Amino acid sequence: MLVWALVAAGGALGAMSRYAVDRAVSGMLGPTVLGTFAANVSGSFLLGLVLAAASERTGLSEEARIFAAVGFLGSYTTFSTLTVASVLLVGEGDWMRAMANIVGSVVVGVAAALAGILLGRFIF
Numbered sequence: 679m680l681v682w683a684l685v686a687a688g689g690a691l692g693a694m695s696r697y698a699v700d701r702a703v704s705g706m707l708g709p710t711v712l713g714t715f716a717a718n719v720s721g722s723f724l725l726g727l728v729l730a731a732a733s734e735r736t737g738l739s740e741e742a743r744i745f746a747a748v749g750f751l752g753s754y755t756t757f758s759t760l761t762v763a764s765v766l767l768v769g770e771g772d773w774m775r776a777m778a779n780i781v782g783s784v785v786v787g788v789a790a791a792l793a794g795i796l797l798g799r800f801i802f
Contacts, residue, residue, distance in 0.1 A: 688749020711763040721755035724789035730798025
């Protein structure tokens with residue numbers, strides 16, 4: 679039962695954090711997909727960092743990993759918003775931004791995850 683509570687608590691905090699990042703970016707730049715991009719890339723980096731910490735000798739508990747990786751970061755990052763935003767851009771005829779959103783999110787997200795893992799291995 680504790681695991682479910684950790685996932686739920688982390689998920690609630692992750693969803694609120696994602697919304698805050700999206701609102702902050704939209705507040706600065708106007709309506710854009712870059713808020714989702716920022717959350718997904720930063721979440722990929724943080725997940726790499728958390729998983730590297732969990733696999734190294736940090737003593738990170740299974741409960742802490744579940745809270746952070748499954749709950750918080752699972753909710754903080756959002757594939758569904760990425761795909762819907764891209765479909766809406768295509769619907770507006772903006773194929774170039776839709777493709778940049780998809781390819782950029784995947785490429786930069788993978789690079790961020792790798793950077794998080796490498797940094798985590800270096801630190802921990």
